[in-house]
Amino acid sequence: MSSTLHNANQINRKAVYAILALALGLVLAVLIGARVVFTQAAQQPVTLPQLPSPEADSTECVQFMDTLPEKVAGFKRANLAEPVPAGATAWQRSSTERVTLRCGVDMPMQYNVYSEPEEAHGAKWLRVDDPATTLATWFTVDRSPVVAVTADTAQVRRSPIADIDASTLPQADIAPAPAPLSALEAVATDVCDGLLENAPKEIAEGFSLISDPATPSTLTWTKPGAEPVVLRCGVTPPENYAPGASLTQVNEVPWFQDVVDGMDVFYALGRKTDLAASMPITGSNEIITNLSDLIAREVPAAPQAQ
Numbered sequence: 001m002s003s004t005l006h007n008a009n010q011i012n013r014k015a016v017y018a019i020l021a022l023a024l025g026l027v028l029a030v031l032i033g034a035r036v037v038f039t040q041a042a043q044q045p046v047t048l049p050q051l052p053s054p055e056a057d058s059t060e061c062v063q064f065m066d067t068l069p070e071k072v073a074g075f076k077r078a079n080l081a082e083p084v085p086a087g088a089t090a091w092q093r094s095s096t097e098r099v100t101l102r103c104g105v106d107m108p109m110q111y112n113v114y115s116e117p118e119e120a121h122g123a124k125w126l127r128v129d130d131p132a133t134t135l136a137t138w139f140t141v142d143r144s145p146v147v148a149v150t151a152d153t154a155q156v157r158r159s160p161i162a163d164i165d166a167s168t169l170p171q172a173d174i175a176p177a178p179a180p181l182s183a184l185e186a187v188a189t190d191v192c193d194g195l196l197e198n199a200p201k202e203i204a205e206g207f208s209l210i211s212d213p214a215t216p217s218t219l220t221w222t223k224p225g226a227e228p229v230v231l232r233c234g235v236t237p238p239e240n241y242a243p244g245a246s247l248t249q250v251n252e253v254p255w256f257q258d259v260v261d262g263m264d265v266f267y268a269l270g271r272k273t274d275l276a277a278s279m280p281i282t283g284s285n286e287i288i289t290n291l292s293d294l295i296a297r298e299v300p301a302a303p304q305a306q
Contacts, residue, residue, distance in 0.1 A: 045081035046090045046098060055104030055145035056087030064103055064147070064169055065089060072099050072163040073156040087145075091160075097152070099160045104145040108137075112177040113214045114228045117141050120159070122167035129153075129225035131282035136225055144172035179214035180228065180278035183261060185236045189273040192217045192233035195298040203229050203294075204286045227280040229287055233299065235276045238267045250288055252296040268292070271299045 055061060068089060070077045075091035075098065085102070092098035110128050117124040125138040134154040138161045140147045147169065151160045199219045201209050207221035207229050214220075221229040238258040247254040247269070256267045266288065268275040275295060279287045 044095060046078045046092055046100075047081040048085050048088050048090060048100060050083075050085050051102065052106065053085070053087050053102055053104040054106065056085065056102070058087075058104055058145055060169055061087040061103035061145050064166070067165065067168050068101070069163055072101075073151065073158060073160040075099050075156075093155075097155045099149065099151045099156065101150075101164070102148045105139070105148045107141070107146055107174060108139050109177065110227055111139070111141055111174075112228075113179045114210070114220055114222055114230075115141070115176055116222060116224060118159075118161075118224075120161040121165040123165075123169070125149075125161050125166075127225040129282075131226075131280060140166050140169070141174055141176075142171055143167075143169040144174070145169065146174075179218075179220075180230045180263065181218065181232045181235075181265065181276050182215045184232060184265075184276055186217065187234050187236055187273065189234040191272045191299055195219070195231075195233050195294065198294075198298055200290070200294065203290050207287070226282065228278070229280070229291075230278040231291055231294075232276045234273045235267075237274050238265070238276075241267070241269075250292040252301075253292040255288065255292075268295050270302055271295065272302050273299065275299065 065087065068077075072091040075093045078090045078092040078098065080088070080090065087103035088101065090098050090100045108126070108128055111126055115126050117126045119125070123140050124142040126141050127136055127138050129136045134152050135150060136153050137148050137150040138159070143166050147164075147166050149160050149164060196217065196219065199209055203209070203221040206223040207226070208223070210220050210222055213230075215232060217234050218230060218232045220231075238256055239260075240258050241256050245256060247256055249255075253271075254269050256269055258265050258267060263278065266277045266279070268277065268291070277288070277291055279291075
């Protein structure tokens with residue numbers, strides 16, 4: 001009886017070991033297969049579209065492309081599918097994870113006197129976030145030609161410009177665009193002091209008040225990668241406003257949206273003086289709500305609006 005049980009146990013153990021070995025073999029095969037597929041996907045040529053890059057064919061860009069590293073943010077240099085755009089390259093980890101670079105692009109319109117560039121390898125870069133995604137693009141602002149590096153911030157563990165030395169390009173003194181709203185005509189008023197003195201340190205998450213705005217009677221809050229929030233007190237009425245125009249009421253303040261020099265400008269009406277605001281698309285609901293509350297609290301309402 002004992003001998004029979006012993007033999008049965010041995011048979012059962014052998015069966016279990018065989019099943020475990022088979023299972024481990026299948027897992028290993030799946031892992032190897034997945035790695036092969038992943039590697040093949042990562043080695044597929046990357047297709048980059050043609051984009052406006054007026055200086056991509058310049059000698060400076062050609063020489064700069066030769067200095068680029070084999071790895072950026074841990075991604076390997078990728079092969080590009082034909083036709084290869086001039087002044088462009090990419091690094092990738094998979095078919096959906098990549099860093100792209102273009103040399104010879106135009107300076108972004110977001111580069112203005114409120115911009116806060118960061119430095120890497122002696123070159124200055126301006127980060128511009130895509131308001132609808134987690135993509136970000138870094139532009140050189142002191143080099144010519146201009147270089148742009150784009151990455152998904154949700155995929156990279158560190159800034160890709162940490163691995164890119166743009167100091168080899170010629171240095172250039174590129175003037176930033178004027179401050180938003182600085183071209184608006186001012187009006188004499190004595191009702192802005194409370195607004196300027198009692199401005200909050202943050203107008204929305206991540207947007208911090210700066211102490212030296214470029215325009216008088218102006219409050220400015222900045223956030224890395226985003227366009228600034230600018231509020232100017234004491235401006236002439238909006239040129240395109242007329243009675244019956246569409247207004248957006250936010251708490252106690254009616255707003256009129258206008259376009260000035262190709263830029264969206266939001267006018268706060270119904271106070272003893274008109275105010276103008278410029279703000280990014282992302283988070284605009286929080287921003288305009290907080291601006292409305294600040295204006296209602298610190299700027300007296302016009303007599304007819306009381």
